[in-house]
Amino acid sequence: MGACCSEPVNFDGEVDLFHFDLHRAVGKGAFGKVRVVEHKRTKKLYALKYIEKAKCIKQKAIANIIQERRLLEEIDHPYIVNLRYAFQDDENCFFVLDLMLGGDLRFHLERRGRLEEEHVRLWAAELASGLDYLRSQRIIHRDLKPDNILLDAQGHAHITDFNVAIHYSERRLHTSVAGSMAYMAPEILARQGYSWHVDWWSLGVVLWELIFHRRPFDGRNADRMTQAIINDALRYPQNLSEYCTEEAKDFLTGLLEKNPKLRLGCRSRSRGIDDIHEHPWFAGLDWDALESKEIQPAFVPDMKKANFDVSHELDEFLMVEKPLTHSKRKANPDLEKMKPELRQLEEQFTVYDFSKNQRMSYYPHNQPITTSNHNEDGEPATVLQSTTNTMLPTTTMVERSSAGSPLPDERIPPHPTISMDIHDSRRSDSR
Known part of the structure; x- marks a missing residue:
């Protein structure tokens, strides 16, 4: 061909x-x-x-x-x-x-139903590693969901589709609504202003869906789903032990904390990833071996299909x-x-x-200064509000952000779009 x-x-x-x-x-x-x-x-x-x-x-x-x-x-x-x-x-x-070549997690979720905790645990650690790296690069993905997590031939999980991703600044918050509603953090839907913390909430929704084969907050329409995400408490199945351990439950509860300052992985810039590494769900996990892909996943995609x-x-x-x-x-x-x-x-x-060019950063350094209300000093925030729009629960969408946008000579501000659901396959050995 x-x-x-x-x-x-x-x-x-x-x-x-x-x-x-x-x-x-x-x-x-x-x-x-x-x-x-x-x-x-x-x-x-x-x-x-x-x-x-x-x-x-x-x-x-x-x-x-x-x-x-x-x-x-x-x-x-x-x-x-x-x-x-x-x-x-x-x-x-x-x-x-x-x-x-291993397909996306939506593909496997639809064909297998809920996935075993042993499989989800390693993916959670791998995705946490990826999200912490994005945070260090000042990037918010904004659309983490099973469709945008791809497996390689060995079964390792990878984050893809950066169509609505943006840079963030420690000095100001974003207020635009972007991503897929079912995976959006409450601070996005409540228009309170948000930063990189929202990706960790999305990770919690993804892991919940993989383990329980349903999402933690649902609704018959966009308004009901919005209210559920903002206001409703988590409700675990009565037969929880048939799905996962108490350690997994505690990890999910930590990620799905509505207050971003208390959310697992977000509690402080110095302790965020350490809280993940030291969580009981990952007891015994060799994080150095994980970073070098030396841990063999329990779930290996069938490469004959x-x-x-x-x-x-x-x-x-x-x-x-x-x-x-x-x-x-x-x-x-x-x-x-x-x-x-x-x-x-x-x-x-x-x-x-990549074989000829060094990677470079386009991070906009000269942004107007505005204090974030998620900072560790507890200072009041000035949050610039953006216009509203109509949202669909399963559609990736984005509106123009009024915070964190670069100056005209630095980067191009985002326009409304629909992100692509990519089903790329196997990770090449070209790193």
Whole structure:
């Protein structure tokens, strides 16, 4: 499978689609798709996420695509789906990512029902490691859910899909609503202002769903779900021992603490991850071995089967008007004659090659100063409020944030968009 190119590939030049052979399609989202690709020189497999520029413009998502591209360049962690290459042609923007052949946790949850505590425990530790790394990089994921957690061939868990992720500042809070409602922290829905603490709440919801095969807060509509998340107490099954241990229950309770200052993993910058490491649920876990992926997961995906919806491949080859093919770019495009959105992509969705480029940070350092009410000094906060919008419980959405946005010459502020649900697969051994 894959297109052929009669001309020799220039591997010493900038990376482009001609460097890769195209294999099967494994996922799709709002305006892009994912397929397996193989680097022609190294023979390594990756996940290619490609996004049509025309659909990006139509959905007013140019800024989000650029922001995701920049955030991914800053990230390199064992339990995150890392960016390896980025480039574009005349019609698409491309992300080449670590390939996860084990499928996402939503796929396994739907097919197996609730998952055993032994499996969930290791994933919880791996995801906690990834979230602590993101916090250290000043990044909030904002859409942690089973769909956005991918397993590699060995069964290790990885965080993916940074379409609505943002940088945070210690000096101000975000107030925009972003993510999937069922996994949103109460401080987001209550419009109190929030920071990186919200990802740890989302982790609690994810783990609850994996163990109990349902979410802790539900509702027939968005308003009921919002009120439940903000006000309702946790209700564990009466036959709890059939699902998990008391240690697991205590861990879930800690993550699903409505006060972000008291939430497990968030109690202070100096103690947050130590509270995770020292929790009784992880007694005996070798965290150094975990960081180096030396612990073998109890759950290993069946690699003889497709761990994704095979209809994606049929859709790519039977239903798509213009299937992805190798195509040369127009030589010397005239930026002055381009539409503003296309010019923005041309200038700001820059080429990245992990084998040649050092990762760099786009963190906006010169933000206006506003005190956060989640800081450890207990000072009062000034929270800038953003406009409201209508939310759907299962839809990833984002509205413009009025806090933490960069200055115009530093980064592009987010616009409303829908995040992609990527089903990339196996993580390549390219770190």
